[in-house]
Amino acid sequence: MIFNATKFLLVLVGVVSTLWGKQSFAQDGFDVKTHYKKSEHMVPMRDGVELFTIVYSPRDTNRRYPLLLTRTAYGIPPYGPDNYGTVIGPNNDFAREGYIIVYQDVRGKFRSEGEFIHHVPYKRNKGPKDVDESSDTYDTIDWLVKKVPNNNGRVGQWGISWGGWQVSMGMIDAHPALKASSPQAPPQDQFLGDDHHSGGAFELMYAFAWMSGNARARKAPTDRPTGRFDYGTPDGYEFFLNLGAAANARRYFEDDVPTWNDYMKHGTYDEYWQSRSVPKDLKNINHPALIVAGWFDAQDFYGPFRMYHAMEKFNPNNKSTIVIGPWLHGGWARMDGDTLGNIRFGSKTGVYFREEIELPFFNYYLKDKGELNLPEVLAFETGANKWRQYDRWPPKNTSEAGLYFQENGRLTFAVPTTNSSRAFDSYTSDPAKPVPYTAEIRTIEGHTFMVEDQRFAWTRPDVLVYQTEPLKDAVTVAGPITASLYVTTTGTDADWVLKLIDVFPGDTPDPDPNPQGVRMGGYQMLVAGDILRGKFRNSFSSPEPMVPHRVTHIEFPLGDKHHTFLEGHKIMIQIQSSWFPMFDRNPQKFVDIYHAKDSDYQKATNSVYRSSKHSSHVELTILKNQ
Numbered sequence: 001m002i003f004n005a006t007k008f009l010l011v012l013v014g015v016v017s018t019l020w021g022k023q024s025f026a027q028d029g030f031d032v033k034t035h036y037k038k039s040e041h042m043v044p045m046r047d048g049v050e051l052f053t054i055v056y057s058p059r060d061t062n063r064r065y066p067l068l069l070t071r072t073a074y075g076i077p078p079y080g081p082d083n084y085g086t087v088i089g090p091n092n093d094f095a096r097e098g099y100i101i102v103y104q105d106v107r108g109k110f111r112s113e114g115e116f117i118h119h120v121p122y123k124r125n126k127g128p129k130d131v132d133e134s135s136d137t138y139d140t141i142d143w144l145v146k147k148v149p150n151n152n153g154r155v156g157q158w159g160i161s162w163g164g165w166q167v168s169m170g171m172i173d174a175h176p177a178l179k180a181s182s183p184q185a186p187p188q189d190q191f192l193g194d195d196h197h198s199g200g201a202f203e204l205m206y207a208f209a210w211m212s213g214n215a216r217a218r219k220a221p222t223d224r225p226t227g228r229f230d231y232g233t234p235d236g237y238e239f240f241l242n243l244g245a246a247a248n249a250r251r252y253f254e255d256d257v258p259t260w261n262d263y264m265k266h267g268t269y270d271e272y273w274q275s276r277s278v279p280k281d282l283k284n285i286n287h288p289a290l291i292v293a294g295w296f297d298a299q300d301f302y303g304p305f306r307m308y309h310a311m312e313k314f315n316p317n318n319k320s321t322i323v324i325g326p327w328l329h330g331g332w333a334r335m336d337g338d339t340l341g342n343i344r345f346g347s348k349t350g351v352y353f354r355e356e357i358e359l360p361f362f363n364y365y366l367k368d369k370g371e372l373n374l375p376e377v378l379a380f381e382t383g384a385n386k387w388r389q390y391d392r393w394p395p396k397n398t399s400e401a402g403l404y405f406q407e408n409g410r411l412t413f414a415v416p417t418t419n420s421s422r423a424f425d426s427y428t429s430d431p432a433k434p435v436p437y438t439a440e441i442r443t444i445e446g447h448t449f450m451v452e453d454q455r456f457a458w459t460r461p462d463v464l465v466y467q468t469e470p471l472k473d474a475v476t477v478a479g480p481i482t483a484s485l486y487v488t489t490t491g492t493d494a495d496w497v498l499k500l501i502d503v504f505p506g507d508t509p510d511p512d513p514n515p516q517g518v519r520m521g522g523y524q525m526l527v528a529g530d531i532l533r534g535k536f537r538n539s540f541s542s543p544e545p546m547v548p549h550r551v552t553h554i555e556f557p558l559g560d561k562h563h564t565f566l567e568g569h570k571i572m573i574q575i576q577s578s579w580f581p582m583f584d585r586n587p588q589k590f591v592d593i594y595h596a597k598d599s600d601y602q603k604a605t606n607s608v609y610r611s612s613k614h615s616s617h618v619e620l621t622i623l624k625n626q
Contacts, residue, residue: 030092033084035059036101040081042113043104043143045136047129052076052111052221053140055148056088056101064152066179066366067144068094069102070159071137071166073214075110076103079223090158090333093359099366100151104140106133106166111221118215118259119165119190121275122172137170137178145177154366158182160330161300164292168278168307171285180365182358184292185300185329186307191273191540193302196263199556200536200543201495202246202594204584205236206299206445207263212252215259236443237436240581245596264594269540279310288319290361290374292353294327295382296340296450301559308393321374322393323357324562325349326382328447341448342511342518343525346385381476382527383502383564394479394560397624402484402617403468403571405610411466411573415615423611427462427577429494431585431601434578435462445582454501454524458574464608467503467572475565479621481528481558485575486614488552489534491588491604492545496554497579499529500618501572502565524572527563531583532556535590545590551614558618573618577606 037059042050054076058065068089070076078085088094088101095101108116123132141155155177159167164186171181187194196207212229229252231239243249247264255261266272289311293304308322325332326345337350357374364372375389390396403411407423416423438449439456458465483498501524508520535543537554546552565571578585587596588604608616 030095032056032086032088032092032095035095036084036088038081038084040079041147043140045107045131045139047131049107049112049114049131051104051107051113051136051140053102053104055144056085056095057148057150058098058100060098061150063098064150065098065100066154066156066362067102067141067148067151068099068362068366069104069137069141069144069155069157070163071104071106071133071140071157071170072159072163073106073109073116074162075223075225076105077223079111090358091354093354094362097359097363099362100148102144102148107131107136108218111223113221116215116218118262119187119276122169122278122281124281133166133169134172137166138173138175141175141177152366153177154179156180156182156362156366158184158362160184160333161187164300164303165278168282171287171289172281172283174285174287179287180290180362181287182290182292182361183304183307184333185294185297186278186291186303187300188278188303188306188310189273190276191269192277193306193559194300198583199531200269200533200540201531201583201586202263203445203582204240204246205581207260208240208249209444211257211260215257217256217258231443234443235441236581237441239443240584241434244598245594246584247595267592267594268543279306282307282310283314285311285315285318288361288365289321290358291320291322292332293322293324294329294331295324295380295561295563296327296447297329298445298447298450299329305393305560312392320376321361322377323353324377324379325353326380328450331447341451342453342516342520342523343382343451344385344511345380345382349380349387352387379478379562381478381562381564383566384474384476388562394621395623398479398621399624401620401622402615403573403620404615404617405466405573405608407610409466411468411571416610416612419612421611423614424488424607424609425464426605426607427464428603429462429577429588429606430603431578431587433462434580434585435460435497435576437579437582449526449582451525454499454526454572454574455522457576458524458572460576462576462578464575465572467570470505470568470570471565472567474567475571475620476563476623477565477620478562478623480560480619481621482555482619483530483532483558484553484555484619485616486551486553486609487616488549488607488609489546489588489604490548490606491602492548492590493586494534494546494588494604494606495531495577495579495583495586496534496556497529497531497576498556498558498618499574500527500558500561501525501574502527502563503570503572505568528558528561529579530556530558531579533586543590551609553614560621575608577604
């Protein structure tokens with residue numbers, strides 16, 4: 001499969017994200033208008049604001065149907081009672097099956113009334129007129145079960161990305177009619193890993209594209225999305241380098257994007273962000289949930305795992321399942337799922353999810369149809385290309401193992417034996433020439449960089465490289481991956497980026513057909529990677545300068561993975577101090593980076609230690625006894 005940048009730009013800017021899959025399934029032979037009638041409504045909330053809602057009801061009224069609800073900030077076209085979508089629900093299998101499909105513009109977006117607030121926090125103690133997305137979902141469901149003819153009194157909700165967050169909010173203080181929820185790629189904390197930040201670093205490229213297309217203030221309800229931002233160049237690296245500090249985006253946004261201005265005032269994990277963290281509020285949830293994640297989700301990878309663990313902690317008896325497949329952001333909804341970029345997975349994992357998991361889940365809980373034998377965890381093991389079932393995540397039969405940095409770029413499972421104070425490797429990090437996150441020329445972040453060949457980076461002098469010998473036995477990771485580094489810098493702040501890479505053998509065959517001329521021999525597949533902004537090493541709420549030349553221990557997560565490094569492959573680690581323009585540049589000076597001046601950006605010499613005392617390594621969760 002060749003990555004289609006135009007198609008996935010729509011996913012990024014979110015114009016039609018609730019309708020993902022419509023282009024993929026538009027030619028499936030099902031005519032929505034023949035089988036469904038469409039109606040449009042303004043549904044009142046408890047504070048008097050009315051939300052625009054579209055209802056697709058089966059024309060066959062001889063039986064009752066469950067309601068399947070999606071609430072989104074991205075628009076629900078086509079608007080107009082005589083304009084029908086080509087696909088309704090997650091896919092037209094739901095339409096064939098017989099569901100009342102409901103879409104709603106959230107408050108302040110498109111045709112709904114009210115003010116849009118980015119991820120408005122949940123309010124625990126509401127007065128009669130207090131609202132949030134939890135109460136809006138409740139009021140919507142209450143109206144639907146009372147007003148929509150031929151419903152069976154049961155409601156399910158589903159959504160991807162922002163829609164997945166809406167689902168998680170709707171699960172809190174849920175309406176009694178809500179019987180099943182599927183939060184898919186749900187962001188749960190947008191300072192700690194989802195969408196706009198990771199490790200305290202700002203996801204500049206994605207945030208800029210998302211807010212320019214989705215967070216602009218509006219003067220009145222509309223059914224027209226914001227136009228795409230004109231970068232004036234296809235080269236995002238150049239555009240964002242010229243932009244400078246993130247606050248300089250006001251030259252393009254002025255006060256038209258209030259969320260950007262909010263972000264620029266909240267550069268630490270303060271009450272603004274803490275109040276918006278969802279997991280703390282996921283309590284007393286009694287209906288089943290189907291949580292969906294993608295191993296190669298560039299936007300909301302951490303959210304589904306945080307949600308899963310919160311559900312297990314606060315609702316241990318809840319019937320919840322988490323499904324993690326080899327997908328990009330939302331890819332399970334619209335792609336076959338047998339490939340991503342140049343990587344092949346051996347089966348149509350997306351089709352499998354839609355037909356064997358998603359539809360049966362809702363049929364079982366909303367229609368009492370069929371049998372459902374879902375495990376608590378259904379995880380695809382990349383590398384080996386197999387689905388695995390577990391009764392918990394991480395699996396029980398795992399152990400921790402460290403991959404340690406050695407001299408001459410070696411990487412082994414043994415702790416270094418040298419105690420020399422000179423056992424370190426150094427590089428010069430220059431903010432004027434940051435390390436790119438991709439070899440592609442693009443202005444939006446994209447998706448396939450998550451499995452991209454890293455050979456474009458490993459020869460740079462500002463990238464440290466360590467790798468094992470070819471593996472004599474396969475190594476399967478099944479759980480968290482953690483970077484544990486001993487470092488120094490000549491500055492007072494620094495970013496630390498670590499990438500875990502699967503290096504294919506030199507005789508790996510090329511794709512067939514191979515129109516792109518891809519060479520898979522020696523391919524350096526990115527498996528996991530993340531960043532830590534040094535000033536947040538001890539606290540995301542209270543940053544501290546790094547002390548020049550002082551050896552400092554830092555740890556940060558690279559997320560969870562389920563991947564097998566096959567026999568004959570090598571495991572590689574790359575370390576660098578920029579990942580641009582996915583993340584904004586660190587001036588390498590302890591300042592408010594959002595408002596840094598050009599003069600604040602300076603070169604620094606950064607070092608990573610590899611002695612017995614300062615044994616930098618990556619901690620892997622290894623699966624045993626397969």
